[in-house]
Amino acid sequence: MSDFLKLDLFPRGSRQIVRMVLPWAIFAFRAFSFFTVVLILGLSVGALFAEPSAERCALPPSDEAPEDWTRIPYHESRPEFEPTESEKQRGFALFSRPLVDAVYPESRPGAEERVEKLAFFAAGNQFQTLNFAVYPLQELPSLRVSAGEFRRIQTLDGEMDQDEWLFPPENVQLRLVTYRGIRYPQYSSKTKQYRVLPEYLQEVTVTDAPVKEPQRYFLTFKVPSKMKPGIYAGKVRISWGRDGAEMRSAELPVELKVLGFDLLRDPAKHYSAYYYPPKTSDGQWDRERMEREFAAMRDYGFTRSPVYQMRFDGDGKRFYFPELDFWLELMRKNGMAGPIPTIGGGCSWIASYYYGGKFGKHIRVLTPPKEEFYTELARMCRELKKDVDALPEGTPEMIFGPLDEIAPESTEFGTRVYQAFHDAGLPTYTTKEPHDLSFPKYDHVVDIFASQVFAPSYAETVGRHKREYWCYPNHNSYERKDMVIMCKGGRMTYGFGMWRSGFDLLIPWIWRAGSPDHFDLETSSGGNLLHPETGEVIMTTYWECFREGISDLRYLYTLQNAVIQREGTQNAALNAEIARSRALLQEIWDSIVVKEKYLNRHLWESERFDAYRTRIAERIEALYRFSPVNKKTAPSVIIEPREIEWVDPFQAEFARRDTDGTIQSLPIPLERCIASEDEAKVEIVEGTDVPAGARNDRCVLLTVTVDKERDGSSAKGPYPSNWPALAGYVTKAEWETRGNVKPRGLLMRVYVDSNRTVNAGKTPIHAGVQPGGFSYTTPSELEERVWHTLFVPLENAGYDGMPPVSGLPQSVRLTISEGNHEHGDVLKLYFDEISFIW
Known part of the structure; x- marks a missing residue:
């Protein structure tokens, strides 16, 4: 057995000796x-x-x-x-x-x-x-x-x-x-x-x-x-x-x-969450239960206030801060610092109720409000600024998020709302992904962006900082009821992934479930609870894993601070320990497979978290045997924040086998490919209409004309951004000709052309396969007018603990999200092969 780690947690010569020999990736x-x-x-x-x-x-x-x-x-x-x-x-x-x-x-x-x-x-x-x-x-x-x-x-x-x-x-x-x-x-x-x-x-x-x-x-x-x-x-x-x-x-x-x-805490890394205070029967805040919840939040790592909600007074036509004194008291009592993320105020409701606007989910403008709305909002923001300036000295700063997850096609409404807050001198934050085409259009009116994706490089993420850069990992905390995503993905997100990301604050939705009735379709399901009778805070298992991640980060920072405070010495033994510690930190950094979201694929094996924590603790103890030589404070990252190219083993295997000609496949006949949604058109092209470099002389062409002004789905509903797609299938008889072998993936040969002037070359394709519910989104970077071979895995792609799929996959749906593109963009995707592979 190769030694990954040998350490004595208990001294030799005593009756409690535990010696652990740990092979790589097994810390059992x-x-x-x-x-x-x-x-x-x-x-x-x-x-x-x-x-x-x-x-x-x-x-x-x-x-x-x-x-x-x-x-x-x-x-x-x-x-x-x-x-x-x-x-x-x-x-x-x-x-x-x-x-x-x-x-x-x-x-x-x-x-x-x-x-x-x-x-x-x-x-x-x-x-x-x-x-x-x-x-x-x-x-x-x-x-x-x-x-x-x-x-x-x-x-x-x-x-x-x-x-x-x-x-x-x-x-x-x-x-x-x-x-x-x-x-x-x-x-x-x-x-x-x-x-x-x-x-x-x-x-x-x-x-x-x-x-x-x-x-x-x-x-x-x-x-x-x-x-x-x-x-x-x-x-x-x-x-x-x-x-x-x-x-x-x-x-x-x-x-x-x-x-x-003692463990230290990185002063530049913070934790919070979206939160709605419990209410008494008469609609007032339940102060006793809030006391318990704020104490629990502190216990689970909150260093900053949870999200506070301002309100709108319809009679006085102004925003106000409900029970802010009590909120600030809870913050002080539990050691929570500012700034305070502040949402609410009902800007879209005001625009709808008073000014004729109509809105869909996530601030999707269906009917724009009257121009008077923006004039009135600007006045209310100026009054709000006066109220903020009148708060007692020492009140933590409030950062205002008047709108949440604004649809890209609603950018005019969104930026004008934020402009009113900005012009009044009120600092702002917004939830917006960097790949969203509207992201840069908010830059002049937003002080802090909050995103979900970890995938940008560390340098790119840090470079986006205006004041700070926040992350709201809802997928780990509540949205996806998969224990791997919430527990293992959550620990990575809150600890090693947070260190690797460059984010300053994690602020997921949500701290507590809105209702204990998880079968009520009008409410959300899962999340921390308050006991309805005693008010006891009942935590979830995954928040315990989040706290594990916070502790991982604290061990990392404690080691980094120990290194910084002992550098600059002439002591050879100490310098050797510093070098070993820096080497471990660099090893951990390089081993992290950065994902857009830490879900349930390509995470560390479960034992590695504790293996690294143990080695970090060993390094801290080694350095603490020497006195500090300075009083410096370590930054969040003290080693080289380099980017390590990681290759998915599945992708590497099939790329090699594609070159060797050893892939076995069952192609989807081009004639069985059809369009889904009005914005999509599917046709077969051949001869000179096939782009140069194709392996076959016939292709299926998916043309997507992005239309953000109407709903092209069969529902013809109020939401104009849809998911036009190409769909195709194979038959059971065709699988029988291949011996009913279970496929491991999907192969696509695709050539992209478009009229785009913005984000040309970014064309993520969402692949869905049934039966089995397999779902996968290809990398967004696809250079135009070049043939690409893409491999979609059908292994380890579903939710945890699902039974083996009965039967073989038959249908494929390749989808383009209109939200990733501008209105009027025309995308042409040529496929000269779509095949199940093994």
Whole structure:
């Protein structure tokens, strides 16, 4: 086995020696299950670590799905679990897996996931969460799981602790992962499908565990600053059985190594979220519940205020700030800084209600408002500026986002609204993607842009900074109800990906679900909850993974700061440690596969997150053995922020095989290709009409005429930007001629021509394949008037835990989004081959 990492988390010569040899990409602390999580500065004891009552069951109870809803079960691909005799005797097995890997009610443990002891490490000023699951081999009535005391049994030097310092019991929290029926596959899906997801974390003292339905527990420690370092040991007790019947029990040993340093925070990186305050029955803010939520936000890494909403007074025709004094008090109490992202005011509603405008979703202008609207808005903004200037000295700055995700075709309305705020001297932000053609048109009226995509180079992202550059990763926090996207993608987004991106603030939608009823099609499904009776903050499992990512970033920054404060010395031993630390940081930077969004493809293997964190901690400890030589503060990135070209292994394989002529394929006949949407036209061309360089003498031509003034879809609805497409198919009989082999991908040979003067050469093609629901968007950069061979993977492209597709894919839909192009653009896409390949 090649050594990836060797480190001793416990000193040699003691009775608690754990030596880990880690091969590349496998950080499986199987016997000792090392996990790492996040710790946030300044957490109050009462926020999420409240004293549990004597007996607590899972609340709220899982929704009962309406009869006309269909459950999409998680498909478990692991083999049946084979219990040992001792596991059979006690009635359950114990297992653990990386926190970012979900445990569904249908999940089965792997033999390598068995755990008989948990051990982990943490620094001061850190939340540390480890997890384990009870896998019932029979019905387990009245399953009780509780954590005992944790006392220091050993110093970092290996000396036995005579004082046995007690880890603060109020800083230890044990929560059960509770299952919930959640609309699927997206929070807003209208298909009446749901999946039972491991959604919530609740303090539960007793539950009934059905046979073979895992009961997963998160054990979280809040390590205070300057806590005495050393090894703290304790036990988790697991028992089951009704009162009066035979009780069976087991104990799970736990050891926590508290490291000898505190985690720092990068002062240039921040976290927030969109937030709507809870209301009382009379429509007022529920202040008591807001107190709890702000404390929880701080615990989960918020360094800045959540999004605040200003309001519009229809009688006085002015904007105002509801209960701002109380909001500022909550910020101060929880250590949140400004600026305050401020939305609301209802600009589009005002334009509609008073001035005749009509709007579709995401500020899509259907009927422009009267000119008087802009004059009145300018007046209200001038009055708003006076109100802002009158706020008490020291009030954090407010950054105004009057409109959200404005459609490209509504640029005139959007820029004029922002112009009113800008001319009044009010700083602004807007949600807009850099590939949106309207992005540069807002530059003169917007101070901060907020985007979703991480794909631009680090230099390009940093270069876009006017004041700051924000990111709203809704796909990780709420929109896509896929646990890989939310948990593993979320940890990457919040930690290593945030470091690699150049963004300053993560501000996802949304902190809390609008309704606990996840089957109400009028509301959204999933997200943190407030208990309807007690007001308890019930967190989701993926926010725990976000906090893991925040901790990853804090370990990175703590190491970078240690390096900067020790550079410039003549000490050879110290310089050697600095060089090793810089080499590790560069290795991590180079290993990150930058994605537009960190979803469920080409992420790190789950174990690598903790592997890197462990090596970072080792480097910090090595540097802290030496005193600082200066008081400098590290920037966010201290190594070379170079771009490493990463090649998708699938793309590389088929590019090679295309050259070698070893690809096997089933082509879609050109005659079966048809147009979809009015803006699309499909025809077969041949002879001299085929662009030079084609492999065949006949092509299918897709012509798209971008029309943003009318809806070309079959619905003929109010939204003019659509998705014209080419659709084609193969038959079952044709698959039989290929032996019904399962294809691995789709091959397209395409030549693009257009009349575009803006963004010529940017032509992303969205490929959808059925059955199977495969979805893939090709890289946007396609040089015009050149033949390109594109490979679309059909492997690892769907949502997590979907069963194998029954049958072979037959239909293909190649779509062009009008939103990526200007009105009047004409695109011609020649395809001389569209084939399933293997």
